Structures are given as structure tokens and as C-alpha cells.
Amino acid sequence: MTHPALVPGSVAVITGGASGIGLAAATRLAGLGLSVCIADLGGERLARAAEVVAAAAPGGASSVLAVATDVSRAEAVERLEATVRDRFGGTDVLMNNAGVQPGSALPGTAEAWERIIGVNLWGVIHGTRIFMPRMVARKRPGLIINTGSKQGITTPPGDPAYNVTKAGVKALTEALQHTLRNTPDCKVTAHLLIPGFVFTPLTANGRTEKPDAAWTPDQTVGFMLERLEAGDFYILCPDNDVPRSLDERRILWAAGDIVENRPPLSRWHPDHAEAFKDFLDRGAAS
Template sequence: MASVIQSQKTALITGAASGVGFAVAKLCRNKGMHLALLDIDESNLTKTKLVLSDLDPNLKTEAYVLDVADRSAWKDIADNISRSFPEIDLVVLNAGRGYKPQIQESRGRMNPWLDTEYWSKTFDTNVFGPLNGLDVILPLILDSKSKTPKSIVVTGSKQGITNPPGGNNPAYNASKAAIKSLTEHLAHDLRSDPITSHISVHLLIPGWTWTGFMGNVGPNKEQDMKKPTGAWYPSQVAEELSAGLEKGLFYIICPDGETDRALDQARMKWGSEDVYEERPALSRWEDGWKGRAEEAIQADANARRS
């Protein structure tokens, strides 16, 4: 399927007011696309609409304030979207929040296993946010008179694959692992049904990217950002997404300034082998395995590069 990022097509993007969402929206606008922008941050969403409208006032730009975890709000906004945009060609469900578990008074430290609210908030945004979007946007695509190619992109995370341990990570990692699984099922189901086979599904997996998640808030000019040397700009992730859609990739895995594709592949391979090699869970970080894991991963990465 050809990429749907084309002039006069329409893109619907959540998390559009900053970071990767804004970068994807800007790329789509530069390609001549109409935009439906959704974000919980009303102030930055207003700025985003102005910035993107100014790039081409002849293209339609609508903004909708939305908490993706709010299912009823999704339904209300879907009605407005369907009235403004008779066709939606690209859907980018770009939801990702990380929360810190509360400090346990008796222990004086954060413990994710004693804070169910931490888990609930993370899954409400990171898992049910995209599911809520699919619940109301997928019917709009299916009801459209045109059967031209459409694409759905869901933003995942390498942490949902490599699963690095850490005090704040369990809920985030688990939520992104769930996103990987549900997006794989969605892709299979849609391409296997003749009625929906014109809808392609893609999992965007950014690398280390300097986004609003890390303090880069709002539709900032990238040259004004103060980012670490190894991190990518959000625009680089957007370009990688565009290239992945052109190639028809499902897994669109982005490198960054510190981790190339070969190292990503070697790390993911090691993690998957924990199961059938009968190693300890997360052996890459296990004291008795760290050295062997690092040596094997580096050797594998070097072999892939040669």
C-alpha cells in the first residue's frame, strides 16, 4: 500500500500539541494534508493550531481538547470530527504518559507494587487511550464511502519490548507491551478481512527522543530546544515514520544518536531468548548474567553491522 501521507488527505493525530505528535502533524501539513489535532493541553493545542494553520491557510485545521482516557469525551469529539472531515486517511494514536508511584511512608521509597493508582493512571492513558480512539474512529473509517488506502499508527516504546527494570518503569513498560500486542492483533485482523484490508496498521517505536514527556513542551522550534547530544529531535522520528509507511513496515523502530538499529535488534533478540533459553527474567540486568549479556549483545550488534 502506498503511504497515505499525501496532499489533500486528512490526518487525525492525538498528542498533537508537542513532541512526536506535533512533529508528525507538521510533516503532514508540509505534505499538504488536512489536520484534526487532539491533545489534553488546551494552551499548547491552541498554539499548535495557529502554527500549522499559518503553514497553509487553505488547508483545514481543527483542534479538539481531549483526555484520551475519557471514553465519553472521545464519542462527543468523534461526532464533531465526522462533520468536519468526511474522510480520515491517517490516524496516529500517540498516547504516552509515565507516572511515579507514591512514596510509601513506612518504607520511605517508591514501591510500584503497593500503588494500584499508579498502574490505573498509566493504563488509562497508554492502553485505553488508543483503545478509546479505535472504538470511535475506526467506525468512521469503515463508514467512509471511499475504500482508498488508510493507515492507523499506534505509538509504542522500546521499553515495551526490552522491558528494562526500574522503580518507575513497571507500569509504563507493561502498558507499552500491551500496546505492542494489541496493535499486532489489530494489524492481523484488519488485513485478514476483505472488508478492512485497505487499512494498514503500524507500530511506531521511537528511540531516545526529546519530547514533551521529558520537558520539551509545546510546538517549539527544534533549533531552540536544549536536548542531549544522543537524543533525536521529534522531526527525525516523524521522518522515520514517513519512511516506514512508504516501505509498508509494521514495526517502525527508530534509532537515535546513541543506539543504532543493529544494537536495538541485538538487545531485542537477547530479551526474547530469555524465554526459550530458560534464563532468569530480565537476565540482561541480573547480576549473574550482566557481563555475559553485554558481551553477547555487543558481538551480535557488531555482526549485524558488518
């Protein structure tokens, strides 16, 4: 069994589709017989990615579209939606996956913050707002998958702009699913993909070989498809180093900062280091 939207004849649009998780998702969905549009910044990388996806598609290049798109710009996303509609008739699966992580700091520069927020958060907002109405109007099973991050939940120190965007994606996707499930006759659902450590160009940091702790993009997409079939909203991915049980304890501790009135980011506060270790140990023993 697969999700009812992930069948031959459906149409998928994947932003950030030229590499990493996006390319793995595009290739997998093309192999299932979907028509696939990959959207990313233009150039050779996008053209090569289209060839990879076409090689996996039963219909070959005729069922694959590559559109150069800057998702931070609403007019570019509007063009993307119209282009897909003209070519394939509409969209059934939207994966708002484009993201950047150049690093950030406080105070940082306005330019750095604007770029990260523009792609990681506004890109998801634009994609959701522009594609959703026509997806719902199709009256067909549909999916909107937004790529979040564990950093948007536990907000570790070191990259505040990225954390802000991914926390925003989480809140947006929760609100989106609430809206969809309260829309009469709506067959579209929203889901938040929360990857673990995945070896992609975004996380490589100069490395050419996958670290043992990391999953591949294809592993991550395979897990995503399993959890979509199961109906999960929060698709919380493990990796080779962090099992779900550890993620759960970290997430519970982060929420506990508010409930217990601890300092923010107390997991990294020396006065709370021992208490955090004991909290993890209690979880491992239960």
C-alpha cells in the same frame, strides 16, 4: 513517492498532538496538504499548537482542527471522531500517540497505575475501536499508527506501569493489523511506531537543551514517514546513541530469557552480565 493515505484531501487525527512527536507529525502532515485534527488536553498549549500546524498548512487554519480530548475516556474519543467527521467528512489517518510517563513503581498507588494505563493503553484501545470501523468503511487508503516504545519490548526495570502499557500497545497493534489484512476490501493498515530516545516534554526531565544522544521529534517523524512508504509494520527508530543493530541484539536477548529459561530481565541480573556483554560483542562482530 509517499504512502497513498498521505496525500492532499486526506484527513489525519493525531492524539497527543499539542507537543513532541504528535505536534511534529501534525505539522508535517499539514505541510503535505492533509486536513489535520490535533487532540490533546485543552488550554493554551493546544491553541498554540493549532497555530503552529496552521502555519504549515497550505490551506491555513481552515484545514486544522484542535479538539480538547481526554483519550482515557471513551465518550471523549467518540466526540472526537464525530467532530472530525462533521468538519472533514471522516478520518483517513489515525495516530494514537497520546502518552504520559510520570513514573511508577511496585506496588505504587492505584491512582498512578490507573492514570498511566488510562492514557497510554485505554487511549489507544478507544481510538482504535471507535475510529477503525468508519475508516475501513470509507474504502480509501488509510493508516492507524500507534505509538509504542522499546520499553514495551525489552521492559527494563524502573517504570513497570509504563512498560505494561507499551507492551499492551504492541500486542494490540499486532492484532489490529492481522484483523485489517483479513478484512475483505480493506485499504487501512496498522503500524507500530517504536521511537528511540526523542527529546520531548515527556523525556526532558527538566532539561532545556536536547542531549546529543537524542533525536528531535521531527527526525523521528521523518523516519516514520520513510518506513511507512517502505511498508514497515514495526517502525523501529534509532537515535544518535543506539543504532538498529544494538536494538536488535537487546530485543533478541529479551526474547531469549524465555527460550533459554533465564531469570526475567536477565540483562540487568548480575549473574548474566558477562553473558549479555558477550552476546552484544558477537552481534557487533557479525
